[in-house]
Amino acid sequence: MKVALFIPCLSEHLYPESALSMVKVLSHIGAEIDYVDGQTCCGQPAFNSGYHKEIFPLAERFIELFHEKEYVVAPSGSCVAMVRKFYYDLDIRRDLHAARDELAGKIFEFTEFLVDVVKVEKLGGVFPHRVTYHDSCHLNRELGVHEQPRQLIRTIKDIDFVEMQQPDLCCGFGGTFSYKFKELSISMVERKCRYIEESGAEYCIGADSSCLMNIEGYLRRHNMRTKTMHIADLIATSLTNE
Amino acid sequence: MNLKASHTKSYIKQALNNDVLRAAVDKATRTAVKKRADKVDAIPYWEELRYRAHVIKRDVIEHLDTYLQQFETQAQANGIKVHWAIDAAEARKIIHAIAVKNNVKTVVKSKSLTTEEIHLNTFLMDRDIQALETDLGEYIVQLLDHIPSHLTAPALHLSRQDIGKLFHEKLGVDYTENPNELLSIARARLRKKFLTADMGISGVNFAIAESGCLTIVENEANARLTIGLPKVHIAVMGIEKLLPSFRELAVFLKLLAPSATGQKQTVYVNIIGGPLHTLLGEGPEQVHVILLDNGRSKILADPQLRETLFCIRCGACLNACPIYQQVGGHAYGWVYMGPIGATLIPQYLGVKEGRYAPFVSSLCGACFHACPVRIDIPHHLLKLRHKVVESGHSKAIEKIGIKAWAFLARYPMLYRVATWFPGKVQKLYKKPFPVPGYTKERAVGLFDGKGFRRRYLDNEKAKGAKNSKLI
Numbered sequence: 001m002k003v004a005l006f007i008p009c010l011s012e013h014l015y016p017e018s019a020l021s022m023v024k025v026l027s028h029i030g031a032e033i034d035y036v037d038g039q040t041c042c043g044q045p046a047f048n049s050g051y052h053k054e055i056f057p058l059a060e061r062f063i064e065l066f067h068e069k070e071y072v073v074a075p076s077g078s079c080v081a082m083v084r085k086f087y088y089d090l091d092i093r094r095d096l097h098a099a100r101d102e103l104a105g106k107i108f109e110f111t112e113f114l115v116d117v118v119k120v121e122k123l124g125g126v127f128p129h130r131v132t133y134h135d136s137c138h139l140n141r142e143l144g145v146h147e148q149p150r151q152l153i154r155t156i157k158d159i160d161f162v163e164m165q166q167p168d169l170c171c172g173f174g175g176t177f178s179y180k181f182k183e184l185s186i187s188m189v190e191r192k193c194r195y196i197e198e199s200g201a202e203y204c205i206g207a208d209s210s211c212l213m214n215i216e217g218y219l220r221r222h223n224m225r226t227k228t229m230h231i232a233d234l235i236a237t238s239l240t241n242e
Numbered sequence: 243m244n245l246k247a248s249h250t251k252s253y254i255k256q257a258l259n260n261d262v263l264r265a266a267v268d269k270a271t272r273t274a275v276k277k278r279a280d281k282v283d284a285i286p287y288w289e290e291l292r293y294r295a296h297v298i299k300r301d302v303i304e305h306l307d308t309y310l311q312q313f314e315t316q317a318q319a320n321g322i323k324v325h326w327a328i329d330a331a332e333a334r335k336i337i338h339a340i341a342v343k344n345n346v347k348t349v350v351k352s353k354s355l356t357t358e359e360i361h362l363n364t365f366l367m368d369r370d371i372q373a374l375e376t377d378l379g380e381y382i383v384q385l386l387d388h389i390p391s392h393l394t395a396p397a398l399h400l401s402r403q404d405i406g407k408l409f410h411e412k413l414g415v416d417y418t419e420n421p422n423e424l425l426s427i428a429r430a431r432l433r434k435k436f437l438t439a440d441m442g443i444s445g446v447n448f449a450i451a452e453s454g455c456l457t458i459v460e461n462e463a464n465a466r467l468t469i470g471l472p473k474v475h476i477a478v479m480g481i482e483k484l485l486p487s488f489r490e491l492a493v494f495l496k497l498l499a500p501s502a503t504g505q506k507q508t509v510y511v512n513i514i515g516g517p518l519h520t521l522l523g524e525g526p527e528q529v530h531v532i533l534l535d536n537g538r539s540k541i542l543a544d545p546q547l548r549e550t551l552f553c554i555r556c557g558a559c560l561n562a563c564p565i566y567q568q569v570g571g572h573a574y575g576w577v578y579m580g581p582i583g584a585t586l587i588p589q590y591l592g593v594k595e596g597r598y599a600p601f602v603s604s605l606c607g608a609c610f611h612a613c614p615v616r617i618d619i620p621h622h623l624l625k626l627r628h629k630v631v632e633s634g635h636s637k638a639i640e641k642i643g644i645k646a647w648a649f650l651a652r653y654p655m656l657y658r659v660a661t662w663f664p665g666k667v668q669k670l671y672k673k674p675f676p677v678p679g680y681t682k683e684r685a686v687g688l689f690d691g692k693g694f695r696r697r698y699l700d701n702e703k704a705k706g707a708k709n710s711k712l713i
């Protein structure tokens with residue numbers, strides 16, 4: 001099984017360790033890793049801000065780079081949703097339509113890939129801490145991935161998994177929304193972080209670095225106790241703990 | 243109260259600074275979400291119902307001309323007078339003419355967002371026709387000279403204490419915050435009005451094409467009295483409110499009450515079949531229905547966005563929305579608010595006036611999830627954002643920034659340099675860059691300028707070197 005890595009911008013530049021953890025876990029389950037050099041951005045930030053024609057070339061490049069791979073896996077639900085769903089809203093070159101369809105069928109978010117494609121039942125690993133899980137909106141509602149990360153978390157030994165109040169409540173990031181309507185965005189992340197703290201977890205696990213950046217930023221700025229952790233980091237760390 | 247959609251940014255700030263409002267909205271939406279979930283979870287075929295409703299509405303909207311004609315013919319056969327209004331002004335003119343002809347001095351109204359949309363109350367008042375809202379929430383909002391802040395719960399932004407104070411000041415009664423007492427105070431005043439009003443005005447929830455009937459659902463019996471007691475009745479409806487027949491109505495009645503108020507069924511389902519029945523000797527002598535376009539046919543022209551006309555105004559998307567939960571409905575600056583309002587504002591008011599509305603969303607999708615008709619609101623917001631940008635209403639600086647970034651991202655080498663450079667600068671600067679508005683309340687990590695690619699390739703190289711040594 002050959003897995004091509006799709007490393008979204010935030011993972012590339014701000015959270016490279018989480019992406020490396022994903023590589024570790026994928027290697028651990030026996031996947032052969034294929035890094036596609038020359039990848040840049042899928043175009044999501046611009047698309048979400050209403051810019052379409054500016055990103056046709058990016059979407060087209062992306063499709064050309066990835067569509068012939070066996071599997072494409074990314075540590076982010078929203079970037080996968082962009083490629084799988086929102087590329088259909090772009091007027092991309094006709095001759096690439098078939099490739100777009102093909103790619104939509106083989107691009108997966110990390111936890112979705114492990115559970116639905118590889119059918120991982122147990123990864124092993126130990127993590128003797130209390131954790132909670134934040135559902136990222138695109139992953140949960142656009143891709144319908146809700147149970148998969150929880151299933152993976154529960155297989156870890158000694159982990160104390162607790163649900164927070166409204167785990168699927170938006171953290172208020174929303175890309176450019178977070179500074180276009182900053183007060184609103186902050187009021188939302190404040191509420192999210194309150195629920196996280198109330199859960200008593202030491203770590204808030206998430207599957208999308210963008211939400212985690214928002215949550216972590218607020219927790220840190222306000223000296224709250226809970227730390228954030230990408231699910232790839234959680235699994236990779238648990239495996240080393242074993 | 244006159245709000246402007248183009249002022250949404252300042253309304254949002256005002257709302258966020260208003261703790262009383264926030265507490266009221268938070269409490270009300272929490273309760274609504276919970277009650278809805280309890281009912282919905284108890285219906286095993288809920289998802290099927292949502293799909294069916296979507297398909298029915300799609301059929302109606304795509305064949306609206308046929309259904310409207312059928313409805314008109316049937317309604318006329320039932321003795322209902324059918325009027326067509328291309329815009330708000332025409333609708334008001336028609337209503338005024340009917341009022342003048344019948345020498346109407348007082349009007350009782352049951353809750354209708356469509357009449358809010360055409361600003362009917364102030365229009366009538368200016369012409370010395372007293373128009374009194376009879377839905378409790380609407381009555382409160384009218385006393386305050388507010389507009390509704392929610393599709394189904396107009397006074398949702400107020401606390402019990404607010405209402406107690408209002409009644410005390412405006413109606414001269416002793417202060418009380420007991421909901422039952424407040425209700426009796428309002429009821430006592432309204433009952434008299436029902437008996438003396440010259441005309442009743444209502445909205446329409448569903449108009450039935452096959453039989454030319456109008457359906458109005460409610461919980462307080464005020465719509466029933468509004469329709470039944472005065473001699474003249476006018477129902478105002480948007481042209482999208484049609485259903486093919488009573489068979490489809492069943493699907494929508496099942497969906498509406500749990501979505502709107504977390505009830506199994508609304509308390510009253512009123513069906514207007516026509517004017518005064520000679521045999522029964524009850525009901526209004528004249529029934530008029532106004533079919534209002536007011537921009538709807540323009541929305542209909544867009545094959546994707548026409549889905550926003552499927553809305554049955556249940557308000558579930560508002561209750562589910564983490565933004566609405568923080569700021570309530572007035573922040574949006576128009577009569578339709580919340581997620582669905584954010585899609586309707588630029589479509590009805592134009593992309594210039596409504597340029598902010600589609601951006602007042604984190605695109606979290608909770609609205610779509612809650613919508614009984616499966617309107618994919620986030621998707622429509624994205625399309626409307628695109629329209630705002632295309633029509634030149636985005637900020638110049640943003641446009642330049644995005645164009646430059648998108649250009650760089652086409653060339654991996656350039657992109658790498660462009661993203662490596664800030665990392666280097668940041669190392670010298672020793673602090674993360676401040677992002678206006680973002681970093682004040684949120685810490686950000688440091689770019690290390692190395693990134694995943696470098697690390698990964700270095701790791702691979704090291705592994706390769708180790709392997710070759712082993713050989």
Ligand code: SF4
Pocket residue numbers: 393501552553554555556557558559560582609612613614615616617
């Ligand atoms: S968009 Fe859907 S959820 Fe929102 S008010 Fe309309 S029908 Fe209800």
